[in-house]
Amino acid sequence: MNNKKQIFINEVTDQIKSKEAKAYVAKELNYHLKEAKNTWMEKGLSESEAEEKAVEQMGSPTKLGIQMNKLHRPKVDWWLVILLTTALGLSFLPMVSLGYMEDWHYIIYKILIVLIGVTATVGVMLVDYRKWKKLGWLFYTIGILLLVILMFFSNVMINGMPLLKLGPITIESLMALPFLYLAWASFFTNEKLRVWQFLLLFLSPILLFLAVASIPTLYLYFVMVFVMLWWSKYSKKVKWLITTGTFSIILVIGIVAWQFVKPYQIVRLLALFEPEKYADGAGFMILKSQELMTKAGWFGWFDGFGQPRIKEFIPEAHTNFVFVSFTYSYGWLFGVLLVTILLLFAARMIAIHSKIKDSYGKLLLIGGVALYSIQLLSNIGMVLGFFPLTTMSLPFISYGLMPTVLNAILIGVVLSVYRRKDLICLS
Structure with missing residues (x-):
């Protein structure tokens, strides 16, 4: 009885190249044919006659298939691709001005970082993001396990933070963030999540981040989760209940923890x-970065031969303070251009968000925007003296594998959602 319907669907999907689109179109056609068939049956036709009529009114399967192929062709947001390519290209400029391009170790490692980042973006983009929705607990478990491993099995300590070095691979707390990001996007689609469950799931990583002394990553995690919470479908009452409950617990923990804060902190x-009062200590880096930013001028001090004209000490010039070294070397003009390009990432992600119908996809985008924007604003704010000094990378520009991979994954997620923005089933 379903033979004609199935033949019609097969003829339509034969014209479609994308496997994902084939499955989507087949499901949609099946839904519409079923609806049309029921309508004809209500008019008095038999089941077989109704199905035949439903198929006939769909028209030519070949023409429909060609139209569906054009409509549901996998999409790539080329604006994000261009921005990513530009940012990764600009990330080599600080290395040039600092003279690192003369060291093959830095060059090869930087190229590897970029290639791994691009691979991560493309790889994540090609995966259907909808498959992640049911894997929230798996992602959460992986994130927690990474933090537990760092807490008990670290073999290197840098800036007070435990790391686990396994040959060329270094496991750090930042690696848990993409998994927790995907986990919370999944959790927030479950409207049955209770307040006590949220608090338990939310506070467990916080305690682990504190245990491994990763305050910057904790900060990213905290803001990300609450931004996603307030963009979720939960009622305002639940959102306020969760927010007040969480902040109350954190306030109590903070009061207790304050007794153990060390003087240098x-x-x-x-x-x-x-900063002037502590110029010989904690205020030095703040004053130094402000001094260098002021000295930069519109066109900077780079002489074009791999070294700045003025030999200035720039702390962490290729990592946390890369914006200072970039602006000092190439000037305010290039500094503004760089910030504009990096801000366009967030602007583009927000623009894509408005085009997405799937609630899970929207949460992924909001979480991605939050994670990316916090890093960007915190790093720029830190070097300008608005935020405390901390270990916070400038997205795509700072030298380092994990920060690059984290943001590459975020862009990959956005591209994955955008690629499938029209594949939302009615049934």
């Missing part, structure tokens, strides 16, 4: 407001 915080 308090000084670092005070230096943000009075």
Whole structure:
């Protein structure tokens, strides 16, 4: 009885190249044919006659298939691709001005970082993001396990943070963030999630981040989750209940933890407001970055031969303070251009968000925008003296594998959602 319908669907999908689109169109056609068939049966036709009529009114399967192939062809957001290519290209400029391009170790490692980042973006883009929706618990477990491994099995300590080096691979707390990001996007689509469950799931990684002394990553995680919470479908009552409950617990923890804060940590915080008073210590880097930014001028101090004209010490010039070294070397003009390009990433992701109908896809985009924007604003704010000094990379520009991979994955997720923005089934 379903023979004609199935033949029709097969003829339509034969014209479609994308496997994902084939499955989507087949499901949609089956839904519409079923609806049309029921309508004809209500008019008095038999089941077989109704099905035949439903198939006939669909028209030519070949023409329909060609139209569906054009309509549901996998899409690539070329604006994001262009921005990513531009940003990764610009990430080589600080290495040039600092003279690192003369060291083959830096060159090869930087090229590898870029290639791994591009591979991560493309790889994630090609995966159907809808498959991740049911894997929230798996992603959450992986994120938690990574933090537990760092807590108990680290073999290297850098800036007070435990790392696990396995040959050329270094496992750090930042590696848990993509998994927790995907996990929370999945959790927030489950409207049955209770407040106590949220608190338990939310606070567990926080305690682990504190245990491995990864405050910057904790900060990223905290803001990301709450941005996603307030963009989720939960009622305002639930959102406020979760928010007040969480902040109450954190306030209590903060009061208790304050007793164990060390003097140098308090000084670092005070230096943000009075850097001159702590110029010989915690305020030095703040004052130094402000001095270099002021000296930069419109066109910087780069002489075109691999070294700045003025030999200035720039702390962490290729990582956390890469924006300072970039602006100092190439000037305010290039600095503004760089910030504009990086801001366009967030702007483009927000623009894509408005085109997405799938609630899970929207959450992924919002979480991605939050994670990316926090890094960008925090790094720029830090070097300008608005935020405390911390380990926060400038997306795609700072030298380092994990920050690049993290943001490459975020862009890959956005591209994956955009690629399938028209594949939302009615049935």
